[in-house]
Amino acid sequence: MKKDENVKLTAAQLAIGGLVEAGTGEAFHTGSWRSDRPVWNKDKCINCLTCWISCPDSAIKTAQDEKKGTVVVGIDYDHCKGCGICARECPPKVAALHMEAEKK
Amino acid sequence: MSAKMIEVRWHGRGGQGAKTAALLFAQAVMATGKYIQAFPEYGPERMGAPVQSFNRISDNPITIHSGVTNPNYVVILDPTLMETVNVAEGISKEGKVIVNTSFSAEEIAKQLGIDKSQVFVVNAGQIATETIGKNIPNTPMLGALVKVIGDLDINGVLEDTKNKLSVKFAKKPEVIEGNLTSIKRAYDEVKNS
Amino acid sequence: MIKPVYSKGKLAAKTGNEVMAEAMRQIEPDVVAAYPITPATEIVQIFSQFVADGKVKTEFVAVESEHSAMSATLAASAAGARAMTGTSSQGLCLMWEMLNIAAGLRLPVVMAEVNRAISAPLNIHGDQSDAMGARDTGWIQIYSENSQEAYDNMIQAVKIAEKAKLPAMVTTDGFIISHCMEVVETYPDEDVKKFIGEYKPERYLLDTKRPFTMGSIELQDYYFEHRWQLAQAMRDAKKIAVDVAADFAKTFGRQYDLYEKYKLDDAEIAIVVIGSTAGTAKVVVDELREKGVKAGLLKVRVFRPFPAQDIAKDLAKVKALAVLDRADSCSGTFAPLYSDIASALFANGITSAKVVNYVYGLGGREIAPNHIAEVYDTLGKIAAGTQKPSTDVNYINVRIK
Numbered sequence: 001m002k003k004d005e006n007v008k009l010t011a012a013q014l015a016i017g018g019l020v021e022a023g024t025g026e027a028f029h030t031g032s033w034r035s036d037r038p039v040w041n042k043d044k045c046i047n048c049l050t051c052w053i054s055c056p057d058s059a060i061k062t063a064q065d066e067k068k069g070t071v072v073v074g075i076d077y078d079h080c081k082g083c084g085i086c087a088r089e090c091p092p093k094v095a096a097l098h099m100e101a102e103k104k
Numbered sequence: 105m106s107a108k109m110i111e112v113r114w115h116g117r118g119g120q121g122a123k124t125a126a127l128l129f130a131q132a133v134m135a136t137g138k139y140i141q142a143f144p145e146y147g148p149e150r151m152g153a154p155v156q157s158f159n160r161i162s163d164n165p166i167t168i169h170s171g172v173t174n175p176n177y178v179v180i181l182d183p184t185l186m187e188t189v190n191v192a193e194g195i196s197k198e199g200k201v202i203v204n205t206s207f208s209a210e211e212i213a214k215q216l217g218i219d220k221s222q223v224f225v226v227n228a229g230q231i232a233t234e235t236i237g238k239n240i241p242n243t244p245m246l247g248a249l250v251k252v253i254g255d256l257d258i259n260g261v262l263e264d265t266k267n268k269l270s271v272k273f274a275k276k277p278e279v280i281e282g283n284l285t286s287i288k289r290a291y292d293e294v295k296n297s
Numbered sequence: 298m299i300k301p302v303y304s305k306g307k308l309a310a311k312t313g314n315e316v317m318a319e320a321m322r323q324i325e326p327d328v329v330a331a332y333p334i335t336p337a338t339e340i341v342q343i344f345s346q347f348v349a350d351g352k353v354k355t356e357f358v359a360v361e362s363e364h365s366a367m368s369a370t371l372a373a374s375a376a377g378a379r380a381m382t383g384t385s386s387q388g389l390c391l392m393w394e395m396l397n398i399a400a401g402l403r404l405p406v407v408m409a410e411v412n413r414a415i416s417a418p419l420n421i422h423g424d425q426s427d428a429m430g431a432r433d434t435g436w437i438q439i440y441s442e443n444s445q446e447a448y449d450n451m452i453q454a455v456k457i458a459e460k461a462k463l464p465a466m467v468t469t470d471g472f473i474i475s476h477c478m479e480v481v482e483t484y485p486d487e488d489v490k491k492f493i494g495e496y497k498p499e500r501y502l503l504d505t506k507r508p509f510t511m512g513s514i515e516l517q518d519y520y521f522e523h524r525w526q527l528a529q530a531m532r533d534a535k536k537i538a539v540d541v542a543a544d545f546a547k548t549f550g551r552q553y554d555l556y557e558k559y560k561l562d563d564a565e566i567a568i569v570v571i572g573s574t575a576g577t578a579k580v581v582v583d584e585l586r587e588k589g590v591k592a593g594l595l596k597v598r599v600f601r602p603f604p605a606q607d608i609a610k611d612l613a614k615v616k617a618l619a620v621l622d623r624a625d626s627c628s629g630t631f632a633p634l635y636s637d638i639a640s641a642l643f644a645n646g647i648t649s650a651k652v653v654n655y656v657y658g659l660g661g662r663e664i665a666p667n668h669i670a671e672v673y674d675t676l677g678k679i680a681a682g683t684q685k686p687s688t689d690v691n692y693i694n695v696r697i698k
Contacts, residue, residue: 011522011529016462017403018515018523019500022508130478131310137298140310142478146421163298167576169443169473170665 025079030057034082036099040075044096047071051086051097060086110253111172112159115191116181116242119151125181125242126157128265129249133159135264136257139166154189161256179249180204181228181241183212192216202248202294204228204241209296224252226294228286235286236279243283244290251291258291299480302550306482313444313474316481317383317409317467318343320451322353323489326407327378327496330358330369335421336471337385337411344383363388367395367406371464374404375511377501379455381406385471386413389427393434396464400435400527402511405458405465409451412440412572412623413471414660422661423471425572429624429633435527437465437534438601440571442557444474444481446598449551455493456541461534463527470573470623472661484549492548531602538599555604557596558611560586564593566676567612569638570621571597574657574664578621581669592673597634605641612642616680618652619672621693625656631690632656651679651686657693668693 015021047068052060059080065071075086087097112129116122123144130142141160158172174194183205185191192201195218202224203212213220226248228241236243246265250256262284273279301308311319317340321329329348331341348357356373360366366382373380384392389410399406414420415427428438439454441447450467458465469475500509515523535555542553557575560582561567568578575596585592595611597603612618620639622632631639635654642650655672658664672693678684 008518009522011525014519014522014526016523016526016530017401017511018513018519020510020513022510127310127478134299134308134310134480139299139480140478142310143472143476146472146476166479167443167579168666169470169477169573170577171663173665 029078030081031076031078034077034080034102036082036084037077037102038075038080038082038084038086038097039100040072041096041098044094045072046091046094046096048091048094050089050091054085054089055080056083056085057081108163109166110159110161110177111175112161112177112179112249113172113175114157114159114179114181115185115189116155116157117151117185118153118155120155120181121240121242122155122157122181125179125245126159128243128268129246130159130161131268132246132261132264133161133256136260138163141166145171154185175199177202177249177253179245181245183207186212186215192218195222197222200224200252202226202245202252204245206230221296224248224294224296226290228290231286231289231293235289236282244286247287247289247291248294250287251294258288262287301482303482303484303488303548305485305488306549307484308480308482310478311444311481311483312339312476312478313441313447313469314339314411314476315343316444316448316483317451317469318347319483320448320489321381321383321409322347323484323486324379324381324407324452324455324493325353325490326355326381328356328358328370328373328380329382330360330366330373330380331382331384332360332363332366332388334363334385334388336413336423336475337383337388337409339475340383340409340411363391364395367392367399370406370408371395371399371402371404374399374406375402375501376503377498379459379496380404381408383409383411385411386415386421386427389431390415393431396431396434396436398512399464401523403462403527403530405455405462407451407454407458408436408464408466410466410468411471411475412468418660420660421471423473423475423573424623424659424661425468425470426624426659428466428468429622429626431466432601432633435463435531436601437461437463437531437538437599439465439467439538439599440597441467441469441474442573442575442596442598444469444477444479445551446553447474448481448483449545449549449553450598452489452493453538453541453545453553456544457534457538459496460537460541461530463530463534468572473573488548492545535599535602535604538602553598555597555599555602556608556611557598559594559596561593561595561611561615563591564614565591565616566618566673566680567593567595567615568619568621568669568672568676569595569597569608569612569634571600571634572623574621574623574669577664577666578669581666581673584666584670585673590673590677592676600634603637603641605637606645608638609641609645609647612638612650613647615650617676617686618650619655619676620652621655621657621672623656623658625659625690635690653679653686653691654689655691655693659695662694664693
């Protein structure tokens, strides 16, 4: 844990009404919570985006391809908590995602 | 209570326009340059049930917001109320009661148990029927009340009522004329005998 | 002869509900979401007619309950709209959860609230139990003595709420003011609009360029700081309300303060009261003054934030004081206004005054000049030392034994 995470803001420093700026989750690396990690197989993937729509942490990385449109390009391991939903939702016939134990 | 303040209580039946009469009266008196209050007594509202409404009139700002318990004037829109409601309640010896009736002031005074000098009568129902075409006594009773109070300007009241009705009955000028005539007739015909 | 205070003012005979609706028409909020309830129904009924007639550009949301009314109103406010609503009694009770959220999210919602008794037993008449129940929800509360004040308070409330970033409710006593026609001076639309100004929220949810989250969870580490901010905002709102009143006086000529002193400066006996009963009590004070009795009155206009320090200073010389509450607290001890007045005096070291509490007028029960005169009579005896001040709540005009 970074040292400044222990320093809490005061009432004078805080935005009123509990307003939280969008995108603050970016700097918060929940990937460290993971015990299992999803592994993505680029060759098997059909870019159906079922994993992307199912991921509760927006950790499926996508990009724009001229021919195929939106395509999966990998997993954001900084924010993936390893819940396994992507691997479960990936169509069985495709099976482009599977879970492996996190090496620690 | 300030000596200059006039308090009025209206007795009617639900649907008869006692509340409207108090509101119209207040607006008309305000148009003559006085401070006013008009408020109804709210209860379970049913068509035909006895209802009351109130007015205060003063040359000075009116701050009091309690009920009217000792009115200077009591206006009775429906004479049958005298049989069930104590319409003379709280009035002093100087208080006046104005009744829509075909009976004489003497007969009404006897019925209410007050002095004849306190009673004024006018056949507002008949006036309304003849002028407006309907038995709605509240408008003519405005005229009768203005007359009995004495120091109010009847022309100012007529002018304001005309303005109000002109908005509501723009396409029915006969309604406006009928109402104004009813006020004038009641003003002229209300009597203490 | 009646005449306007403001050079461009117009006099009209209007009820409390009519002028509150008129103020809303002139304020022309972006969104109004409301549900009808006696005796406040007319306010939004009249206003919805303005919407239907195209007299205002307001988006009117007819919701299915008061909980939804407050939810929709505060959501509209969060989105960046100037949002208003109106309610009374049970309606305010049903809003309870969302009242706290509007305040916690620091949304300047403005509400027309008609004070009515709360059930049970079912009663539609005027007392202040409803708003007193919401006194610690973080809403600014401005009570009106008459229709003129209701109109003026509505206009000021918009400005106060938006500066303080707190929701505000303006109240009138049910039926006594809401349905009483009186002479009211209204100001031209453009002057009212100019006074309140355009609403420009610093942050709003529909601002797609600067997105943010609101209403997220805060646990032991941050919740307390935000609640402190809320409490501090209410403390700061006193000066805001005073400043807005000064602006209002400069623009329209009518003077307002957080509370009104009526013949209080040299008073030996005094009453503290909120709302329409203050007007009735003024008549009694005048009569007593004519008899040489040094009677005075303090009318609380802004009850939240409560101007404790200033009130204490102004009551320092009073020998005997009665606090009249049109709401009971069912606390086993004193009623809400008394508790605030007593703690204000004590905290500011003023212990010379004997202070008694009266609860009156629940469910619209009559409070007449003679009832108030009796209170002053008792205060006279307490001040003279011939009667001991009661240490418990007293009740006016209720049959007990």
